[in-house]
Amino acid sequence: MRRLAAVLAGLLLLAGCGTPFTATTGGAESAPPLPGTFNDTDVMFLQMMVPSHEQGVEMARLAAQRATDADVRDLAAAVELTQQDEIADMAGRLRAWNQPVAADPNPRAHTGHGGMHATDPAFIETLRRIPAGPEFDRNFLNLLTGHQHGAVELARMETGRGEDTGARDLAERIVASRTAQIKQMARLLAR
Amino acid sequence: MSLKRRLAVLGAAVGLAPLLVVVLPAATAGAHGYISSPPSRQAQCAQGTVSCGDIKYEPQSVEAPKGSRLCSGGNPRFTELDDNNHGWHVNAVGSTVTFTWTFTARHATTNYEYYIGNTRVAEFAGNGQQPPPTLSHTVDLSGYSGQQKLLAVWNIADTANAFYTCVDLQIGGGSPSEPPPNNPPPTNPPAGGTWAAGTAYQAGNTVTYGSTTYRCLQNHTALPGWEPSSTPALWQAL
Secondary structure, three states, X not given: OHHHHHHHHHHHHHHHOOOXXXXXXXXXXXXXOOOOOOOXXXXXXXXXXXXXXXXXXXXXXXXXXXXXXXXXXXXXXHHHHHHHHHHHHHHHHHHHOOOOOOOOOOHHHHHHHOOOOOOOHHHHHHHHOXXXXXXXXXXXXXXXXXXXXXXXXXXXXXXXXXXXXXXXXXXXXXXXXXXXXXXXXXXXXXX | OXXXXXXXXXXXXXXXXXXXXXXXXHHXXXXXXXXXEOOOHHHHHHOOOOOOOHHHOOHHHOEEEOOOOOOOOOOHHHHHHHOOOOOOOOEEEOOEEEEEEEEEEOOOEEEEEEEEOOEEEEEEEXXXXXXXXXXXXXXXXXXXXXEEEEEXXXXXXXXXXXXXXXXXXXXXXXXXXXXOOOOOOOXXXXXXXXXXXXXXXOOXXXXXXXXXXXXXXXXXXXXXXXXXXXXXXOEEEO
């Protein structure tokens, strides 16, 4: 029966991300949570964050090669590498919980949550078409700033309502590092 | 709740979910944005120029029903933006100013309006389209001088809401407020020192963090949340 509940909760996540309902996948309501249990917020956080991170990696990889400002290139390369590690970490957690890594590959599937967590793929394509120069650097910094605001918003949902300690720790590091990146990018934009 | 009852609730929830997917996008605006340059009040919160509450994590979220002339739009979560004495940095500008928006997601737009007091000083049509990745508007403020509070409103086409963002300006010379003291540029590391956020590390530099020594693998400026123990892509434990 537990498995059926998990399947139903999984369907909920697929269909509408599940927030309006407390479909607990990891623990019984009557007992306190066991160590290592997780809830639907943990799953939703990870499932939404993986594709968001993949977009961030795509933007950062482009900028690590094309940005004119060496500091922008270094930041982009560090973002690319750290987010790749985080994707592996997040996918590993989902697999350990027998949850699908991708709830829905279409970023628009989550518009019910405000759609703020994914960047429109068309804008990454626009960035790709801008040749190297100040215009590229400015667009990249502005686009990644917006993208990381979305990541902070999603991670704060997890720090507020998530249950799994590992996922919450990751979310806290995401809030801290992205907030600091946003400050750094503001300084780079002001040059 | 019995297991049977619980499954019944879950089943009902699954039945409802497809409807929610259709209904929710109309109910919540899927767009967020603010003016990042010159730094608006919420941009200064996000950039750490001034200390703020939750707005520092989500400068893009100042959303409220259309028609307000408040910096918060009347959104009760962000009323600190309405406080003119919060220590906002005043941006020194000429008589024409280019405002740049940062978006986290983009929604069909009715228009962008710029106000000083109750006077609309500029309007830019949105034509029901999504804004581009980087959007800038150049506004003629030659009719104004001295310190002014400019309010920009982004009116969304398919919801009742708008996004609000105020920029403090010192128009046409004069002395603006002191520049922001925060956001120091990165410093260079002492050899073999303790890891510290804000330091620009080069590949090959070594640091200690906790009781472990690490070697930097990729040039970067150290950030909170990028501690060597949790970023194997940036730091190799020795």
